[in-house]
Structures are given as structure tokens and as C-alpha cells.
Amino acid sequence: MIEITENERVVVIGGGITGLATAALLARDGKRVTLLERGDDVGGRAGLRERDGFRFDAGPSWYLMPEVFDHFYKLLGTTSAEQLELTPLDPGYRVFFEGRGSDTLDIRSDREKSLALFDEIEPGAGARMADYLDSAADTYEMAKKRFLYTTFQSFLPLLRPDVLSRTPKLLRLLAEPLSSFTKRYVQDPRLNQVLGYPAVFLGSSPYSTPSMYHLMSHLDLEDGVLYPQGGFVRLIETIADLAREEGVEIVTNADVTAILTAGGQSPAATGVAYVDADGEARTLNAEIVVSAADLHHTETHLLPPHLQTYPEKYWQKKTSGPGAVLLYLGVRGELPELLHHSLFFTEDWADNFGRIFGEPTSVPDPASIYVCRPSATDDSVAPEGHENLFVLIPIPADPSIGGAGDDRVRQIGDAAIRQIAEWAGIPDLEERIVVREEVGPADFERDLNSWKGGVLGPAHILSQSAFFRAGNVSKKVTGLYYAGGSSIPGIGLPMCLISAELVLKRVHGDTSTGPLPEPLIRRRQR
Template identity: 65%
Template sequence: MKRRTPAGPAGAVAPGSRITMIGGGIAGLASAALLARDGYRVTLLEKQESVGGRAGEWAQDGFRFDTGPSWYLMPEVFDHFFRLLGTTAAEQLDLRVLDPGYRVFFEDGSAPVDVRRERRLNEELFERLEPGAGDRLGAYLDSARKTYELAKRHFLYTSFASVRPLLTAEVLRGGPKLARLLLESLDTWAGRHVSDPRLRQILGYPAVFLGSAPKLAPSMYHLMSHLDLADGVLYPQGGFTRLIRAIAGLAEGHGARIITGVEATAILTERSGTKARAFGVRYRDAAGAEHTLAADAVVSAADLHHTETALLPRHLQSYPERYWRRRVPGPGAVLLMLGVEGALPELAHHSLMFTADWDANFAAIFGRPTKVPEPASIYVCRPSATDPSAAPPGHENLFVLVPVPADPVLGAGGVGGTGSERVERLADTVIGQIADWAGIPDLASRIRLRRTVGPADFARDFNSWRGGVLGPAHTLRQSAFLRGSNKSRRVEGLFYAGGTTIPGIGLPMCLISAEILLKRLRGDITTAALPEPLEASGGAGQGSPADVKAAR
């Protein structure tokens, strides 16, 4: 039986249409919230028992851990998203400014340095470590700010459905510089401004936020330094799951229905003229029973590789397995969640530990063959430095991320040392590294709670491509319009959102991804962010529970 999608602008999906969404991570929740406010009838299916995806939470013995993202950058993106929904970040979150934004430790034993909340103080830091570098950092950050503003106006909020809106005087005038920023690596660009290895590492590290390496990421991404060296780093009290709860609440408040503990097993399609059209999703509940949920359009905010290769038949895949064989995955990760007795003032809220052989570290992760770096450059988060709810009185909470190759064979984690042998051995090594580099010789003996997570966990829990923690790396061939599209080329009415599609990796990018999705459904090819607050473009609004039940 042919199913009719409500009419709308050419290529669009009209408000009032039934939207079935797959994946309740931040991108799925943000998409559900925006679409429901715009009048779409949204039902979201989430595999886990709780929403959040990688931005989850684990609590035990009075300790509470964010299990994923922990950096609150690009605050204006969060502010804009909340204002679209008729509220503000200030109303939804209790945000604290971190000062220092983060602390950096170096393998060579030189004194750790603090990156501060004020640009002026960071310019003074660079000047102390390398005479003349303060002024050069100023020029670097000026360029980063201009590039960031250009990206927001023309590249971040577009679906690249048409090139016409990109052909502005500003973009064309900046063409030569844009070409250079795309073709030259971030590492080379940073090296033009500073020579001290420590400073080059500070300027190159933002590549890791993009699931990439300084020598792989285009220098366009030096714009990231504007975010931490000039814009500052924030933290939401209660952790990042507070952000997830806020967005989920807004989605439901605007009428979206969220169903957890159900796993999508297929995107249902039928022939429509010369093309296929998505008309629903088949899913399995906790008891193993199969159900179908009808839809006028389907949105998958799950991992793009999983969506394409597991939920669609081969002949309808826009991104089949051969496509992924040519892609560069971002890193995998071994995570440590440690409950520690006593204070740890040696560590800031965010601490980075950089190895001396920077190139070898990234080559181990991105080269061929891959291997676990020894030692590894690691990230340590101590949220209990800012948030008393993260640990019991007299204790500290440490979340440690160790970048490793994206490879599920490295194994899974566990509680109390029960993970796979390779994961637990690496965890022991990293605990020793933190103790040594930060000057906490009794760290291991003070650990009262320990949990590890490995690449196999990411593959199992989040259907993550190759067990990666972030998604495809931001290389030249995997950025902007060369990244995965948010619309299927082979199935009408099938759309994508999240870090594995445009615009890319990170919480702010996932919020922008949701907005780009809405623009795609509206047939909106503009490049600017939508006006605030979001005004519904029409339609009868979200359906009642009876409507949703009837569609199942």
C-alpha cells in the first residue's frame, strides 16, 4: 500500500508529518525537540534504558561520573539552541566558569602550565615560555575568531543542499585564505606562530576534540583555539547529564514521545516512483518482541555506519561498507572512572598530559598498523574540583580518557578490574602515569572505586563504527560538505543527524546538526542560524498518544 507524505516545499517534509527517530543521544534529543516545536509528530526510539548515548552517567557508592563529553565549549551555540525552544541556557543550567580552563602536564618534567579564562593571561603565558610568542598568539587568536565567525555565518548551519547560498562576497573574497586553511595542516599552521614544543601542543590539541590529529586536521580548525584560549571553558553543575535531562524535558514538553529500551532493527522502505521511500522503523523491545512504527519520514541519529550497513538493504545504502573502508576513523578510547579518597589539588578540573614524542603518539593511533601509544597523551577530568555532587565528602572523582586506536579487539572494561586484560593493564599503566607526572605517589592506594570502558563497549552499547569514541576523524576529506550528508541519496524521507554526519563531532556540533536537520526538512537552504525563538512553520502539531499508538 502506498503511503502519502503530506505536501510541502519541494524536497521538504511538511510539519504535521509523523517522524520516527532512531537514537536518543544529544543529537537525537535536540532534533526531537526542534521538530516537535515546529509541529512534527515525533516518536524517538532509544536502545538503552536511559537517553543520552555517549553523554551518559554512572553512579556508585556516592560517586557520580559523566561517561562521555565533559567540555562545555561554544556557549553561544547552547544559548542559541535553548532560545530557539523559548528558554535560555541560564534557565536550564547552572553554569560555572572554570579558571584555569585546564592544566597541562609535560612528559619532559617541565612545570605544568595553566590555561586561564582570559585571553590576556594566555598571551602572557605564551610570552613567558617563548619570547615574542605572546604577540604571535594574539594574531593567531584574531585569525581564529574571524575564521570561527565566518564558519558560523556560512558553513556550520548549512546542509550543503545547494552551493548558491555559499557564493557570497565574503566567502569569495576570502577564497585564497580559505583554500590555504583547508590544504595546510593544523600542525603546520601552529608551527608558523610558535616554535616551543609545549606551545605547539597546546595549539594542536584541539584536533583531538575533532577526533583527528594535528597533522591530519585542516588548519581551518585553528578556530577551536578561540574557544578555549579566548572564550573560556564552562561547566554545568550536576554534570553533563543535567544538559541531557534539560533537552529531553524540552523535547517531551513540546510533544515528542521518547521510548527507551527498544532497539531499531530495520528502516522500512517501499518503492515510490523510481526511488525507494522510508515509511517506518521495525524495532525490538526488551522482551524480544518485534514491532513496527509507521512514519512519513525517518531520522536516524544513530551512528551513520550502523544506520547504513545494518538497518538498510545493500542496494539502498548511500554509504556502503566500501565507503567506510576508505574513511579515517577517529580514535577509540579506554575510559577510567576512579573514586579516590582524599584531595587531589595537583589536578585541575581539566588536565591534559602530553607526551614528548607527539608525532609518535598520533601515529600509533592513526597509522598503519595501529597500536596503543606507550606512553599515551591522556585527559584527566576532576569534576569534584567544581561540583560537590560528583563525589562523597572527603573524596574526589577522576574521569580519565586514554586515546587508543578504534578497534574493538582491544576489549571491554569492567568494574573493580574485571575488564579485559589489555584494558585493565593499560588502566594500571595510566594510573601510574598520572601519579608520576602530577606528583601524587600514593594515588593507586587511595582508589576506592574503579570502572573501565573499552572500545568493545562503544561498539556494543552505541553501535559505534570500529568501536570509536567520536566518529570519523575531521580530515580534509571528512569535513564540511565532504562529511556524511544528513539526507539519504537513495531513500526518500530518510535523514540523519549527529556527530557522524554534518557538521561534525562534539556537543555543540550535535545541536547544530539538529538545526540543520530541521532546515533540511523545511527545504531551507540558507546558511545562517535560524531566528530565535523558533516559530512553527505550520502543521497541526504533535499527535496525541492515541495517534502514536495507532501508527505502531
């Protein structure tokens, strides 16, 4: 821990949701905060793409763990209800299965309806799934109470009766992969896929994700799926506005080129060097630097080798989450065959995930893909008489596959469009597309400095979860902190908001395991 006082300068690198949230919390805590964002606007992976009247969320599209969002807003003296118009989705999503035509599953955002569906597909599964969801809920609550909101700076706060009494169960859940754990409760391969798919949200495979993460089923099968009207860019807009209200200075088109240090044997962060919108080299002094940029880029490009906590040799032993080809499609006419969220699952999942995470890697064909149709819920995202589709095709994290405009990326997109058309029964889908844009791994590497061009970050396998994941403070440079999906607690928008809170905890040496009290005391008047 280092002592910092009110009005000391903090520089935050990166204007995605993590950087904005971190800046807002530190400013409310009394710091003078400047946020530097490389792009033309803030948002990062959760940015906005607009074309011909269509408004596409650039990436994240599932609103889960609503209490985490609400807690963050309450820290800043407001609420989710005040900042967002949230619409419940029921069914939460539809699943299409390879070779089964119209035999789809609509997954309801309600425990009893979910249990009834499982029992209908596999008689007796409903009762077993009640136990599964009870376990998922218990594990989720324990994770929030003891593991998600801790910096792991000290393990003493974890030595509590509620943790110690569950230790045998937790160890079993860590040791067994999700894929085999789900088979204890359901045998139908479709139901196993529904229970295993949340591993993808964690940038991993059900065959390597610890069954600890069966807690994710509590979120979609019981807690429910929501959607913020206006799209996920509304999250970015509201958090950016709150950050500015707290006094944060946001500077865009500011490409950070180095983290500056001084102090010889005991180096400390002293600021950053960056290139501004006019191409001029500048420096900005600070007592604290927080990098919410990709951690691999931060460590291997912004610091000299002798000051890197996580050098290149560290990353050579790590597993990236998947890459992706993303399609942004404007479609003429209606698409009632698709819900707001639709999943397309291939029959041979082991082969599908093996191609993405195995050696050697290859692009799955067909792929298990995800389609978001926000125009089913939100009229503002597409012109009248049109639909907005976001398509995510998981592929290996490999920039050599290419980016927008490359033949291979376009071919992957073409195959996905044909697959959606065939499986969902929309034979004229391709000819109805009036807007098409695409993004590939090379774009993620170039535009977001993403490690290996991955779409999410390091996968949540056992060796990269909880206290095994990269920490949020440099071990070599005093006053240098990390935030975002590359570090604790991990991948996803809720985790990114928690990550921002963990920076504040780390700055103050707070080793508590739960969320901070609401609201956060403002230490400097606006």
C-alpha cells in the same frame, strides 16, 4: 525536499543529545515525533554512570561554544541561563609534560592572560599569538556564519562577498596541516602542543587536521571554558524535558532493527522495525525517519545494500577518529594537584599520533591522556571527602583491544593511573581508588554501534570535513535523514545540536547558511 504537513509522524532513532534535540525541534515544528532509544535511558555518549555516591559523566566534559547551546535553547523558547547553572573555569586547564616534573602550564580562559603566558614561555610569542587568535576568531565567526549551519544542499548561498574575499586564506588553511601552521607562531614544543591539541576534540591528529581548525584556539584561549553544575547529564535532562514539553514520545529499550521502505523504483521511508523491552518485534509507521544513530550502523545494518547511500565500500576508504579506554575513578581524599581539566602530553607527539592513526596501529605507551576532575567544581559528583576522576586514554579505534573486564583494557588503565600518579606527584593515587570502572572500544561497538569502536566518529581530516563529510539525507530513500557526529557538521556536543537544526532545515529545503531565527515558531499547540 519533500512536503510534510503538521501532525505527520516522525520517528527518530537514538536518544543521545542529537536525537533528543532533533526530536524537540521537529515536534515544535508541528510533527508527531516518537524517539526510540536502545538503552535503558537517554544520553548515549553523554549519559550518566552512578556508583556508591559517585556520579560520572559517561563521556563529553568540555563546555565550549556556549553561544551554540544558548541558540538551541532559544529556538525552544528558553535560554542556557534558565536551563543550566554554568560555572566559568579559570584556569581553563593544566598541562603536564613528559619529563618536566612540576613544570606545568595553567592555561587561562582570557585572551590577555593567555598572551602573557605565551610570552613568558617564549619571548615575543605573545605578539605573534595576538595575530593567531585574531585569525582564529575571524575563522570561527566565518564558520558559524557560512559553514556550520548549512546543509550544503546548495552552494549558491556560499557565493557571498565575505566568503569570496577570504577564499585565498580559506584555501591555504585547508591545504596546510595544523601542526606546521602553529610553528609559524611559536617554536617552543610545549606551546605547539597546546595549539595542536584541539585536533583531538575533532577526532584527529594535528598532523592531518587542516589548519582551518586553528579556530578552536579561540574557544579555549579567548572564549573560555564553562562547566554545567550537576554535570553534562544536565544537558541531556534539560533537552529531554524540553522534547517532552513539545510533545515527543520517548521510548527506551527499543532496539531498531530495520528502516522500512516502500515504493519500488522510488522508495520512501515508511517507518521502522524494532524490538521492545519485552523482546517483542514491533513496527512503527512514519512519513519521516531520522537516524541519530552511528551512520555506519544505520547504513550497513538498518538498510538493504541497494538502498545504502554510504555502503561498506565507502567506509573502507574513510578514517575513523580514535578509540579510547575510559576510566571512571572514585578517589579517597583530595587531589589539588589536578585542575578540573588536566592534560598529560608525551614528548614524542609524532610517535603518539602515529600509533593511533598510522599503519599498523598500536597503543601508545606512554599515552597523551586527558583527566577530568569535576569534583573540583561540583560537590554533587562525589561523596564528601572524595574526588571524581574521568580519564580518557586515546588509542586506535579497534574493538579487538577489548572492553570492560578484558585484561588489555585493564592494563591500559593501570598504566594511565601510574602515569598520572608519577607526572602529577600523587604517589599514593592507586591505593586511594575506591571505585573503578572502565570502558574500551569493544564496549563502544557493542553498546553504541560505534564504527570501529571509535569514541567520537569519523576524523576531521580534509576529506571528511565540511561538504566532504557525509550529508544528512539519504540519496536512495525519500524521507530518510541523518544527524549526529558521523555526518555534517561533525564531532562534539555543539556540532550535534547544529546537526539537529540542519535536519529541520533539510526537511524544509532551507539552504540558508546561518542559524534559524529565534524562537522557532511553534506550529502545534502542546
